[in-house]
Amino acid sequence: MTDWSGLYASRVSRIQSSDVREQARLMGQADIISFGGGIPDPAVFPHADIAEAAHRILIDPAKARVALQYSESGGWRPLREWLVAYMGTLGVACGPDNILITSGSQQGLDLIGRLLLSPGDRVLAEAPTYIGALRAFDACEATYGTVDELADPAGPKAKFGYVMPDFQNPMGTCLTQDERLTLLDHAAARGIPLVEDSAYEKLRYEGEPVPSLLALDVERSGGIDKARVIYTSTFSKVIVPSLRVGWVVGPAEVVHRLMLMKQAADLHTSTFNQMLMLDLASRILEDRIAVVNDLYRRRRDATLGALEAHMPPGVAWTRPQGGMYLWVTLPPAIDGQDFARRALAEERVAVVAGRSFYPANPQLNTIRLAFPQTREDRAGEGIARLAGLIRRMVGN
């Protein structure tokens, strides 16, 4: 028999499952109240619009030929052109050569990791941060520090900083404009790029949008091709995830290199899906953002209200102005992993332990609550059960 483990490249030992996503399967179980996987509520999926868009594309022979054929690795040109205009509305003046279409923003993170990381290279990430980014960088055998290190000119050599400035996964928090400018200052002083993950940027229920790191950088540096920020985004949260259409924006030189890596990785993202996404984005994007934000805001409010009503002293949580998550700090004696396991087994409530979101040195008494899938009339019951478990675990 083949000794496979002896054949694997060293990167393989670094790759673990991001088990958060496996929790999505729990959602199907009717008796579970889920604050688990960070996945949209399918009730907001515009399936009739998608059916119409698919029909429009496939009944037109000229469109169908394009939709079903191989296409450019950089992405279908009309979608890139639409994104040029869209990025313009977000304060980023750029051209089609500054945009790469990816199979979700996860692929953007993967390609950026492969572009920049050699084994052992240090990534400065928020702590906690998005698990999927850690898994992508792990596959390049990254090591990790925290973004705080950016401020220290004598800090260990680092390859890039990875930040999610808007409604960060898992905490739901945002960086202020001043914090963003300071990050850019520090990155410039250290001479390293920043990777900006804006997956949740449009899920704002209240408050004023803050310009992205890329927009601020373009303004200061005098143009997209002089920027040191590589920006990733996706239609997954505002339209649907499963079409797997995301994009990267950055200097043309960097985007060209990423395109070549994408070509080697999977040739191109489905042309049909890119055409569907352009049809949807150009017709219903603003409408979808409004629908999604209205629903998720109500669920956030229900969850925050229940936390206020039920949680015992010694429990703290974030109060996000958007996104899909909030972050709960449990009493110091409670390990979030132990808590998550018991919450599911004893209370039939799914939450995610905080430890896996840390690139290093996890704070163990933490959990993430995702509220998009939790109906407003169930959130109170779910939080009350979690509060009961906390009380039992601290011995009250």
Add this chain to the structure above:
Amino acid sequence: MTDWSGLYASRVSRIQSSDVREQARLMGQADIISFGGGIPDPAVFPHADIAEAAHRILIDPAKARVALQYSESGGWRPLREWLVAYMGTLGVACGPDNILITSGSQQGLDLIGRLLLSPGDRVLAEAPTYIGALRAFDACEATYGTVDELADPAGPKAKFGYVMPDFQNPMGTCLTQDERLTLLDHAAARGIPLVEDSAYEKLRYEGEPVPSLLALDVERSGGIDKARVIYTSTFSKVIVPSLRVGWVVGPAEVVHRLMLMKQAADLHTSTFNQMLMLDLASRILEDRIAVVNDLYRRRRDATLGALEAHMPPGVAWTRPQGGMYLWVTLPPAIDGQDFARRALAEERVAVVAGRSFYPANPQLNTIRLAFPQTREDRAGEGIARLAGLIRRMVGN
């Protein structure tokens, strides 16, 4: 300004564009007779069937919810189960855990490279071979030898052999059953795996199918989980390329590792596209194979007939029993790259120079002709022009 080139990982310098695919753009120019890019004729795309399949999925709310949501990294279970039965018809007994759904077979090659290759590791490939495989392995900083080295127990240490046993890209040739068994013997003697790329397996116009390396290996080794072959395939050539649905088959242990790498790379292949592909494959696969093979056989015949009629002495070519390509050896004095450039500029005929298909030591007087896009009534004219150019270049 950021010095990006100083930041790139060493793998980046290895990645070139596979410019063959860029030639696809030439196809749109009406005055060019194209034997260039290896891409299907869109006339065979079943766009009405795809429109109906999309409608069936999206008007059913229960199906639409699945189709548009995040799903398992390993692939949508019903498609994997269908592929279990399909692989059974090809002599490979396996289960769903032996199958990974990928975004085209290109992604299968990329993930296998990342699983097995550390920088400098040697891959034994056919010479010439598929450019996209070389680009995927280049991204892992592979070095190359030829599959002939497999026969030499004292040959340089190698990580795996990569072969395309059926209607190989670019030559259109097949390995006989004896050649396959010998390859398996040699791989076993050397203790290394084989990566089998079966992208063209079903494009057989005549002659009897030969069992895949994986089928032969499963039979000899006593089961899929004892196999040393990792098999990749795709629906791109027989249904449509742009849905980007392919699959990998191998020992469950290997498939699990590949699944984790896929999760880090792009989470999963579009659920909607997987559902479309299952609908299409289970309804019309045999029909599509017949339609595609009938058309491509006629185009191969027209191309072979024209080569016979027009080519001067000193030109040789393969006579494939299927697939999309044939391989032409020009008189020794003609460099295929020079020839391809002049054929396009002077004769308005697109061909691909042979040199980029070689992992090393290219035979320069070679070109690849792809015939699926060349109408039967145009092939004669195209080949006559190429023959005229050859005569001019050798000075007759």
